[in-house]
Amino acid sequence: xxxxxxxxxxxxxxxxxxxxxxxxxxxxxxxxxxxxxxxxxxxxxxxxxxxxxxxxxxxxxxxxxxxxxxxxxxxxxxxxxxxxxxxxxxxxxxxxxxxxxxxxxxxxxxxxxxxxx
Amino acid sequence: xxxxxxxxxxxxxxxxxxxxxxxxxxxxxxxxxxxxxxxxxxxxxxxxxxxxxxxxxxxxxxxxxxxxxxxxxxxxxxxxxxxxxxxxxxxxxxxxxxxxxxxxxxxxxxxxx
Numbered sequence: 001x002x003x004x005x006x007x008x009x010x011x012x013x014x015x016x017x018x019x020x021x022x023x024x025x026x027x028x029x030x031x032x033x034x035x036x037x038x039x040x041x042x043x044x045x046x047x048x049x050x051x052x053x054x055x056x057x058x059x060x061x062x063x064x065x066x067x068x069x070x071x072x073x074x075x076x077x078x079x080x081x082x083x084x085x086x087x088x089x090x091x092x093x094x095x096x097x098x099x100x101x102x103x104x105x106x107x108x109x110x111x112x113x114x115x116x117x
Numbered sequence: 118x119x120x121x122x123x124x125x126x127x128x129x130x131x132x133x134x135x136x137x138x139x140x141x142x143x144x145x146x147x148x149x150x151x152x153x154x155x156x157x158x159x160x161x162x163x164x165x166x167x168x169x170x171x172x173x174x175x176x177x178x179x180x181x182x183x184x185x186x187x188x189x190x191x192x193x194x195x196x197x198x199x200x201x202x203x204x205x206x207x208x209x210x211x212x213x214x215x216x217x218x219x220x221x222x223x224x225x226x227x228x229x230x
Contacts (some may be wrong), residue, residue: 007145014148032216044205049215093160097216102165104149104216106210108217115164 004096004111012114020080023094023113028031029074030096033054034106035067038091050077074099084116119144121208123221132230136193140206140221143187149209150182152191154202155223161205166193196228 003026010097013019023033033050048069056069068080077096081088091113095106120143136176136223149168153161163166165180167173173180179192189208193200206221 034217044220046217049217051215091160100217103168105151105163106207106216106218107164108153108160 001098002026002098002105002107004107004109006094006112008068008112009110010113011115013114015085015116016083018082019084019114020078020115021092021094023077023079023096023109025075025096025098028096028098028100028107030077031074032097033071033077034095034097035069036079036093036095036110037080038093039104040091044093047079057060061091085113086116089114089116097106118215119147119208119210119219120218121144121206123204123224124208125222126224127227128226129227129229130196132196132197132228134162134228136200136226136228138191138193138204138206138224138226140189141187142189142206142208142219144208144210144219145184145187146210147187147208148211150176150180150189152180152189152198152229153205153207155205156202159198159210162168168172185190193226196226198228198230201228 007022035047048056050056050071052079071077093111125175152165166179177194181190205224207218
């Protein structure tokens with residue numbers, strides 16, 4: 001299957017600071033990448049859909065000014081959590097959908113565990 | 118509202134048995150269907166995708182799709198303790214939704230040695 005990496009795998013930051021998470025498709029090109037958040041023992045929650053070269057589409061209730069998404073190339077999307085607060089502590093997971101093949105399969109990165117103190 | 122429902126579980130089976138996981142979806146226009154496995158503390162891993170009615174087999178896994186009944190299932194034969202995980206059913210409605218996946222809440226499977 002296709003491989004997606006995320007960096008960092010875990011991060012601890014102080015309240016009020018910003019954190020950037022990178023999502024890379026290593027062996028495929030992804031016109032579309034997705035960002036999810038998952039709290040312990042809860043379902044995946046889609047935060048936004050990121051299309052290369054255009055603005056991200058955010059799900060209802062997700063603050064676009066707080067969660068900045070940039071999809072500058074077909075292999076890289078970034079999520080920046082601005083002015084992080086303890087309630088932003090969560091497991092952030094990205095996924096990429098290969099351009100080629102037309103299967104619309106999504107491949108997930110390993111996730112980034114964010115802890116805000 | 119598009120919904121995906123999975124049997125709530127948890128599901129417990131003995132090692133070597135067949136585990137059966139079920140999923141129904143509400144959007145009749147859905148085109149692509151996926152099963153993901155998620156181990157505790159890890160991200161989801163794609164294990165099966167199915168697009169047309171019938172069965173699709175891959176090793177010990179068989180996905181079944183019935184679009185008329187809006188039903189997808191996953192069978193795991195010769196279940197192993199390493200199969201213990203949460204299984205997520207995901208449905209892709211197509212281009213109109215920008216290919217966003219709608220996930221079920223997942224079924225926790227435990228395979229007992």
